[in-house]
Every structure is written in structure tokens, then in C-alpha cells.
Amino acid sequence: MSNADSTRGTDDTSRPPAGPTPGFLVWRLSMKWRVAVDRELTPLGLTHAQYSLLGSLMDLQRDGTRPSQRRLADHTGLEPLYVSKLARTLESAGLLERTPDPADTRAVQLSLTEHGRALTSRAIVLVKQLMERLLEPLGGLGGSDTAAFTRDLNALLDVPLHAAPLHAAPLHASSTNEE
Numbered sequence: 003m004s005n006a007d008s009t010r011g012t013d014d015t016s017r018p019p020a021g022p023t024p025g026f027l028v029w030r031l032s033m034k035w036r037v038a039v040d041r042e043l044t045p046l047g048l049t050h051a052q053y054s055l056l057g058s059l060m061d062l063q064r065d066g067t068r069p070s071q072r073r074l075a076d077h078t079g080l081e082p083l084y085v086s087k088l089a090r091t092l093e094s095a096g097l098l099e100r101t102p103d104p105a106d107t108r109a110v111q112l113s114l115t116e117h118g119r120a121l122t123s124r125a126i127v128l129v130k131q132l133m134e135r136l137l138e139p140l141g142g143l144g145g146s147d148t149a150a151f152t153r154d155l156n157a158l159l160d161v162p163l164h165a166a167p168l169h170a171a172p173l174h175a176s177s178t179n180e181e
Contacts, residue, residue: 010160028158035136042132046125047095053090053129054078056097058120066109070103086110097121 023028039050048056062069069077075085078132089112092098097118103109114122133143140147 010015038132038136039129042128043125046121046128048121048125051080051084052088053122054080055085056092056114056118057126057129059098059114060119060126062124063113068101068113070099070106070109070111072109074112092118115163 036050039053043049043053055074055078057067058074062074062077071085071089072082073081074080074089078085080088089098089100089110093100096115099113099115100110101113103111120138130143137143137145137148137151142148
């Protein structure tokens with residue numbers, strides 16, 4: 003412990019680790035990949051969020067079901083209100099249909115149109131090629147390091163958000179004991 007540390011009563015365990023934190027790196031990677039997907043899909047007239055909704059809808063429809071907007075929101079991790087807004091935009095573009103759920107009058111079911119399926123299939127090919135390039139340092143989509151990375155990401159995604167909040171000092175709190 004340095005002399006400065008001993009006078010403050012701190013030790014190395016109370017300091018943040020040197021370099022970027024895992025949270026910062028996840029955020030940076032997600033931003034980098036979102037921008038890359040946006041750029042790749044611009045010629046198709048899609049954004050990353052729209053692609054995520056369309057691709058997830060295609061995946062959920064494989065068994066013949068018409069998922070609700072809520073189920074699609076849960077699947078994508080997007081907020082239900084945002085899914086509703088995206089669905090309306092994609093419906094206006096002729097890519098999906100929104101129909102009332104016969105089992106729940108408050109719910110709306112979604113399904114891809116023929117045009118939506120064709121465009122989504124093209125987008126999936128482009129994004130798969132992009133992911134192959136982005137994952138090249140880990141051996142590409144089929145690499146063992148990519149499989150391990152995917153397992154780690156799933157483990158992090160499985161941590162519930164409703165955990166007890168950490169009590170941190172407000173950003174505006176004074177660091178002195180004047181009060």
C-alpha cells in the first residue's frame with residue numbers, strides 16, 4: 003500500500019480495475035455491431051431494430067404460430083411500446099400484418115407478409131456474412147471460441163434485472179461531510 007493509500011484508509015480492493023470494465027466493453031461492442039448492422043441493411047431500407055424484430059418474428063413463426071407483440075418483445079428484449087411502434091412502421095411498409103388476437107382482445111398478433119419474408123431472408127444472409135467477418139478473431143461463426151463467447155453472453159443475459167438495487171451515492175452528492 004502506498005503512503006497516499008494509507009493516509010486515505012483505502013486499499014487496492016476498493017479501486018476499480020484498471021482499463022475498461024466488462025460493462026463498458028459490452029456496451030461498446032453492442033454499439034459497434036449495431037452500427038455495422040445498420041450500415042449493412044441500409045440498402046434494404048431496414049434498421050438494426052427493424053431487422054431484429056423481423057428476424058425474430060420469422061424465427062418464432064417457423065412452427066406456424068402468430069406471436070403476440072408482447073411475446074416478440076420478450077423474445078427480442080425490446081420494450082413492448084417500442085415493438086408496437088416498430089410493428090406499425092413495418093406494417094405500413096407492407097412487411098408484416100398486425101391482427102387482433104382472438105384469445106385476448108387486448109393483444110395483437112404479428113405475422114410476416116410474403117414481401118416481409120423475402121426481405122427478411124435477404125437481410126439474414128447479409129447479417130450472417132457480417133457476423134462471420136466480425137467474429138473472425140474468434141474463428142468465425144463456427145469457431146470454438148465463438149461458441150464459448152456465445153455461452154458467456156447467454157450466461158450474462160440470464161441474470162435477472164430485478165435483482166436488489168445497489169445503493170450508490172447520488173451523482174450530485176457532496177464528497178464532504180459539511181451537512
